[in-house]
Amino acid sequence: MRARAIVVLAAMVLGAVVPGSVDRQSLTLATDVAQVAVTPVPCSTSGFELRFGNSGKTAVYADAFLDAGTSLTLSRKLVSSYLPPGYTLKVPISVNAPRGTAPGSYSIVVKAGSQKLTLPVQVGEPPTDTTGNLARYVPVTASSEHLPVYPACGAVDGDRDSEHWAKTTGWNDATKGTFPDWLQVAFDQPQSVGRVDLYTLNSKQYPAAGYGLKDWDVQAQVGATWQTVAEVRGNTAGLKSSTFTPVTATAIRIRTLASNEGPTYSRIVELEAYRS
Incomplete structure (x- = not known):
């Protein structure tokens, strides 16, 4: 009980809420682009800026979870942060399509609290080397x-x-x-x-x-x-x-x-x- 009291007191001092009592409705999700375009070649990464905010009047500790399925690779799948009232955290996220990924439409799903955001991803055709360099575009x-x-x-x-x-x-x-x-x-x-x-x-x-x-x-x-x-x-x-x-x-x-x-x-x- 004493440990619980210390956690509650620390949260009050920081102006935050006790973990588990996050106002899930106050979280906001947005991105700086409407779609991400990716080319499936080594070192060719695209990305976006995740805007993870708190529109409420109370500071919170919150998590945003990112899922791109098995076809795409993300630089991070979790953003965990302390969010003061009215604050929006801006986090760059890199997106990569491994070599061999089929061209087409994919998506990245971001969830935080009760909020959900879906960002379309378009994977293009892999380029063709015309120089004869056998090491280009290979693993x-x-x-x-x-x-x-x-x-x-x-x-x-x-x-x-x-x-x-x-x-x-x-x-x-x-x-x-x-x-x-x-x-x-x-x-x-x-x-x-x-x-x-x-x-x-x-x-x-x-x-x-x-x-x-x-x-x-x-x-x-x-x-x-x-x-x-x-x-x-x-x-x-x-x-x-x-x-x-x-x-x-x-x-x-x-x-x-x-x-x-x-x-x-x-x-x-x-x-x-x-x-x-």
């Missing part, structure tokens, strides 16, 4: 990701410009001082691969000779085994193209061994794979 994974700024998909988003590093493109591992790291792309079906281009960090502020990848292996998954098809050592350039006798592979992996900055991070701006 990508990494040994680790320095999130949220440097996801693995940032290395296959089509942006080779190191000046965009830490802004819109690039992968960076999350294990400082630990090598090897790896970045891998997987194909829907076996592909003949004879050349891999790797763009490492090479901007005016961060030149490759000081911050880019120095040593790495190019590996191909042939059948059930990984084969090293090329080795790069002592690199100081922003772009290194590795050519080798074509192999039929289901995946390509970069196994990083050293950086020009010393034992710090693996940094890849873009990874591309070609038949020859």
Whole structure:
């Protein structure tokens, strides 16, 4: 009983209500857009701003639950907050359609108290690569990701410009001082691969000779085994193209061994794979 009294007293001091007595009718839900458009490719995320408010005269602690079904991915599925009287919390929500998601109409349902909001989502047709780059628009994974700024998909988003590093493109591992790291792309079906281009960090502020990848292996998954098809050592350039006798592979992996900055991070701006 004493613990209950302390909770009630704390709530009164904060001007809030005791959990369980939330005025469910006072909660409000809104978004800044009427519809979200999404393209099902890696790192292509759209989003909206969830506006979660309290129109009542008493402060409340409240939860908003977001559900996009199994086809879409949301940056968060729960927003829990203290809402003073007349206050509206604005929360950015990212929406992603995994590769292979069928084009069409979907929806995101948001519930808070007795309130319910449905936001339409339109998933478009996946783009078609016309450059011959086999690594574009395919699933990508990494040994680790320095999130949220440097996801693995940032290395296959089509942006080779190191000046965009830490802004819109690039992968960076999350294990400082630990090598090897790896970045891998997987194909829907076996592909003949004879050349891999790797763009490492090479901007005016961060030149490759000081911050880019120095040593790495190019590996191909042939059948059930990984084969090293090329080795790069002592690199100081922003772009290194590795050519080798074509192999039929289901995946390509970069196994990083050293950086020009010393034992710090693996940094890849873009990874591309070609038949020859």
